[in-house]
Amino acid sequence: xxxxxQNPRYLITVxxxxxxxxxxxxxxxxxxxxxxxxxxxxxxxxYYSMNVExxxxxxxxxxxxxxxxxxxxxxxxxxxxxxxxxxxYFCASSSGETQYFGxxxxxxxx
Amino acid sequence: AQSVAQPEDQxxxxxxxxxxxxxxxxxxxxxxxxxxxxxxxxxxxFLLKYxxxxxxxxxxxxxxxxxxxSQTSFHLKKPSALVSDSALYFCAVRDSSGTYKxxxxxxxxxKVLA
Numbered sequence: 001x002x003x004x005x006q007n008p009r010y011l012i013t014v015x016x017x018x019x020x021x022x023x024x025x026x027x028x029x030x031x032x033x034x035x036x037x038x039x040x041x042x043x044x045x046x047y048y049s050m051n052v053e054x055x056x057x058x059x060x061x062x063x064x065x066x067x068x069x070x071x072x073x074x075x076x077x078x079x080x081x082x083x084x085x086x087x088x089y090f091c092a093s094s095s096g097e098t099q100y101f102g103x104x105x106x107x108x109x110x
Numbered sequence: 111a112q113s114v115a116q117p118e119d120q121x122x123x124x125x126x127x128x129x130x131x132x133x134x135x136x137x138x139x140x141x142x143x144x145x146x147x148x149x150x151x152x153x154x155x156f157l158l159k160y161x162x163x164x165x166x167x168x169x170x171x172x173x174x175x176x177x178x179x180s181q182t183s184f185h186l187k188k189p190s191a192l193v194s195d196s197a198l199y200f201c202a203v204r205d206s207s208g209t210y211k212x213x214x215x216x217x218x219x220x221k222v223l224a
Contacts, residue, residue, distance in 0.1 A: 004153075031210065033212070040216060041216060042116075042200060042214045042215050042216035043154075043200060043202075043214035043217075044214070045211055045212055045213070045214075048210060048211070048212075050210060056209075056210070058211055059211070059213070060213075066122075090153060090154065097142050097144070097159060097161060097204065098144075098156050098159060099144075099146075099156070099212070100156070100182050101146075101152075101153035101154040101155070102153055102204075103152065103153045104152075104153055
């Protein structure tokens with residue numbers, strides 16, 4: 001089944017403890033992206049990647065890192081999470097303009 | 111700079127009535143426009159897109175949208191609403207020239223009343 005998977009789906013952590021949210025797609029898509037969803041703010045793009053080893057900042061990249069070492073994987077790294085990064089995170093991939101979204105990761109930073 | 115506005119936080123409509131969810135946009139070049147739907151506790155699902163060509167775009171589940179360049183709008187419509195259409199709807203835009211950034215609106219919650 002064609003899909004985008006994210007792990008973990010739910011995560012509670014404490015301020016400053018590094019964490020990684022994984023994203024993987026099995027559709028051989030070149031484009032991958034991370035978003036965060038917050039009430040009243042909609043979805044905001046954090047980072048995107050056009051292909052392996054090619055990444056660029058979205059609208060809200062501060063406090064996040066990404067890497068794209070393989071085509072199928074695009075992990076999101078929070079080196080030192082803070083409470084304002086509590087949010088619902090979505091990974092997406094596409095081969096054209098249509099994006100396919102993962103199920104989301106709900107993160108709570110205490 | 112790119113931007114998207116969804117002026118209504120919530121739209122209520124009776125089942126069987128037509129529905130419209132509004133979206134206006136701003137880009138420097140030609141726009142690629144999208145509508146996505148989010149059901150509770152789910153990821154976003156693609157509904158339809160405008161890239162080029164016919165201004166009236168038909169999508170999934172009976173939805174359609176009309177691209178209006180002069181009004182910079184891309185309103186989502188359906189002739190007859192279903193209770194199962196109740197969900198959160200997002201409009202998104204990407205500038206066709208230059209960056210591959212996507213800008214999403216703040217979302218409109220559609221409530222279809224039986």
